[in-house]
Amino acid sequence: GNSVTQMEGPVTLSEEAFLTINCTYTATGYPSLFWYVQYPGEGLQLLLKATKADDKGSNKGFEATYRKETTSFHLEKGSVQVSDSAVYFCALAGNNRKLIWGLGTSLAVNP
Amino acid sequence: EAGVAQSPRYKIIEKRQSVAFWCNPISGHATLYWYQQILGQGPKLLIQFQNNGVVDDSQLPKDRFSAERLKGVDSTLKIQPAKLEDSAVYLCASSSSAGTGKNTGELFFGEGSRLTVL
Numbered sequence: 001g002n003s004v005t006q007m008e009g010p011v012t013l014s015e016e017a018f019l020t021i022n023c024t025y026t027a028t029g030y031p032s033l034f035w036y037v038q039y040p041g042e043g044l045q046l047l048l049k050a051t052k053a054d055d056k057g058s059n060k061g062f063e064a065t066y067r068k069e070t071t072s073f074h075l076e077k078g079s080v081q082v083s084d085s086a087v088y089f090c091a092l093a094g095n096n097r098k099l100i101w102g103l104g105t106s107l108a109v110n111p
Numbered sequence: 112e113a114g115v116a117q118s119p120r121y122k123i124i125e126k127r128q129s130v131a132f133w134c135n136p137i138s139g140h141a142t143l144y145w146y147q148q149i150l151g152q153g154p155k156l157l158i159q160f161q162n163n164g165v166v167d168d169s170q171l172p173k174d175r176f177s178a179e180r181l182k183g184v185d186s187t188l189k190i191q192p193a194k195l196e197d198s199a200v201y202l203c204a205s206s207s208s209a210g211t212g213k214n215t216g217e218l219f220f221g222e223g224s225r226l227t228v229l
Contacts, residue, residue, distance in 0.1 A: 034217075043115070043202065043220035044154070089153055098167065099218065101153035 002027040006090045006102035013080055013109050021075040021105045023064075023090035031092040033057075033066050033073040038087045038104075047075075047088070080109045113137065115221035117203050123227045129191035132224045136184070136205030142166075144218065145178055145188050146202040154202055160186065193228045200225045 007022040025033065035047040035057070048057030053068035062077045075088060090102040116135040124130050136143050141162050146154035157176065159167040162183040171178070175194070180186040190197055204218040 041222075043222040044204075044218075045220065046217050049217065091153075098156070103151070103153050 002031065002092060002094045002100045004090050004092055004100050004102040006088075006105055009087075009104070009106035011105060011107045013107070015082055015109055015111050016079045017109075019075070019077040019080045019084075019107070021088055021090075021107070023073045023075065023102060025071050025073065025090075025092050027071075027092055027094055027100075029095045031094045033064070034091045034093070034099075035062070035064055035073070035075050036089040036091060038089065040086070044089065080107075082109045082111050085109045115203055115205055115219055117201075117221035117224050119224055120222065121225050121227075123229065124193055125229050126195055127192040129189065130193055130226060131190075132188045132201050132203075132226075134186045134188070134203030134221060136186075136203070137207075137219055140205035140207045140219070141183070142206045143180055143186050144202075144204040144206075145186070146204065148200045148202055148223070150199070157188070157201075190226075193226075195228050198226055198228045 003026045005024050032051045034049045036044045037047045038044045048059040050057040050066035053066050056065045064073050064075045066073055085108050087104045087106045089104045091099050093099050115137055118133050122130055143160045145157045147157050148154045157171045158178045160180040163180045176190055178188045200223040202220055202223045204220045206218050
């Protein structure tokens, strides 16, 4: 069945550092891929998405590219800020449109 | 546009007691989801409604959990009797595209209801 694996946290970075959070998936067909973010005390919100191979999703300085050859959707940001401290979830939606979630990666950015 | 509203934000109960959570989705969203998120884990889908019909409740512990969505708008999730392992955040989400054939997966979440069972 479909599954998502993302790197374990917590990840701790200094402000302005480069961020990568790895996400790989297993799926039949052509899933859509997502990154959701959960800021402290808030609900989950969609950060970015990609619906087909080679698409790049981007938002708030974050980017992720749908790589079918490596079944990956790694999240990157060139220069993180303290306000980026949150939990990041990778997810996929298969042909049945059901969302499959990763376990989440906690990011802490220190000033 | 108003977001997904949930209440209460926090609830503390003793085991074997009952609790109910309420959700009001974004206006016009046909699909409503209840998720359970245990600390350190990803969200687990409990039940999905399309309008007022159940689409998926395969992971809902039906011996103690129940949910309804009367009139296809608001929804309530009830736990009776609660167990210690039910301590979690219960997330409500809604979307407008499920059932249309468009595979977007974009869900809009409420802030969640944090349940502590003692």
